[in-house]
Amino acid sequence: MRTMLAVWLLMMPQPPVARAVQQSEEIVSPGVFVRRGEREEAVWTGPERRLPFAADEIVPSWTADTPPGTRLRVELKVPGSRWYVLGRWSYHGPRTTVAGQSDAHGRVRADVFSARRPVTSYRLRVTLSRPYGSAVQPVVRTLGAVASARGVASAERGGQAWGRELAVPRKSQLAHAGHGGRGWCSPTATAMVLHYWRKGPPPAELAWVAAGDPDPRVDHAARHTYDRGYRGTGNWAFNTAYAGRFGLDARVERFTSLAALERLIVQGVPPVVSLAFSRDELGYGSEGHLMVVTGFTRNGKVIVNDPAASGVRAVYPRAAFERAWLRASTGTTYVIRP
Template sequence: MPRRIRYDAWSPADGRVSRPGGVRSWTSPWCEPGFVIDDLVASWAATTPRGSWIEVSTQAPDDGTWHSLGRWASGRRPAHRTSIGGDPEVDTDVWRPTGGADAYRLRVALHPSPAGRAPTLTRIGAVVSSGAVRATTSRPAGVERLLDVPRLSQMRWSEVGGTGWCSPTAVSMVLAHLGRLPPGTDTEPADVPAAAHAVFDRAYDGTGNWSFNTAWAASVADRAFVTRLHDLRDAEAFLEAGIPLVASLAYGPGALPGAPTRATDGHLLVIRGFTAAGDVVANDPAAPSERSVRRTYDRAGFERAWLDGAGGLVYVIHRDDQVLPALVRGEVR
């Protein structure tokens, strides 16, 4: 079956508000993507006053179970920010319904602080997909396109955990490109350790939770969400619109020549452009120094590491005045 991808998003006005157990809860309309869903990744924008938090869940028709996709609160060390284990259908930030699902809805429980200050939901969405990724290399657009994305190496902070900070470092590079990266200090203009603390998932014990990274980015940029793309031709359309992408990869030993890591079961970097031949120009945060962050990767090798490794998953972080390509957006309200 051809690969099917759809992203939908809602504002609070689109859903229904209730108070089960005394906690205010927002529920989206049912979304029917037009195919049987293999997996779902949610992303959101929410403001959480200190001590408050939200819990995001999803449900399929004829399924009485709400599947928790995580509890989110902003800040460096919020007690409630964590993914939830124990559900065989949820892998940290991905819901994979047993037997698939032909529709879904999302729910957000808005838990107030002990002082009664409630969180505010601004936007929530999800990308769903189905079918196998493409097996052949996409044909390049044939146009060189490079965006000026500042370089940051996670390895600068290797002694304090930076070796595992690829995702917040990649997000920080895109935020810096937008002029939205929170300021650091005189000696460290980019506060990557603060970014890592802002996305840390206690249950996962790391900073790679896709939904948490875009939730943090959405708190400082105009828009940020997780989606999937079919191939690098889709990615070229975002770059043409002036939007760099954070892409998730996984690859075996030696499968991505020129990469600073020989192999990885999960890594994120920034796609900042393409050569005229279609090769990928990236900012790879795993590089040993900021000077060596910029890398050019063979198109075929990169596409395999991205599609086979993470199903073409990307973070899209952009300003309101940047028009998104009409690719897999579904109904973005």
């Protein structure tokens, strides 16, 4: 769960996202590997990316191939600031975010950069690392960031996906409660979408899971998305990076209305959304939760695979769901597709 979302998010009215833009990088070459002690590093620095509006937050995401022993570090910089570390990542581990990054320009909350004053540009930097003398190297396949600003909600009504529902396999985090799964909403949701696309770890990578486990795919996703710094499995970028390990295009995006998610459903793409809500809104309360949107009823209610719901499949009121999603996470969504 996203425990860093405080209870006051549920109590204080906040304007939802007004604008969001996703920008992708083109990594031509990672540079030359240079020895740094017992390791070698190659650095790629992206160009300054200008934004069409002043943004409050920026969230990078990436997909990469990291053979054993290799890893990467993703950093972000805004005008006048230092480089902030947004993640140290490897499929094989370790994976961690870095606490304590706060200055006059902004602060890093695990996987999110929050600006002290709105910014109109940023840069990304990736450092690739391998053992000294090794011939293997990590390869970054996709890299980008979503920038957003709060304001007045989008007025898009939607309707094009009403009456549609995708057949996404249902998985419960509560089935894993005996070994830590009560907080595994994010990897459980990610595992559902991987299973939907018929992707995921081969049987050999599941051999460590105890016999009789209700769903080894969920345990595997939880192990490979665990953030040592955050001490949880809810890191947004780590979940999409995990999905990308299996050949899928995966990124963290932000949207301004449920109408955008309807367009994904029409394309056959089930989005994973991050939200926080009270009992009065959705029937139970959560300070931070991930669900898979699988479709919409004929009158526009939201159909989800909720990993914390009994039976997993649930239907929630449209307005309350949209408000909880935009307010709590600024419309944060995992978009995972071929």
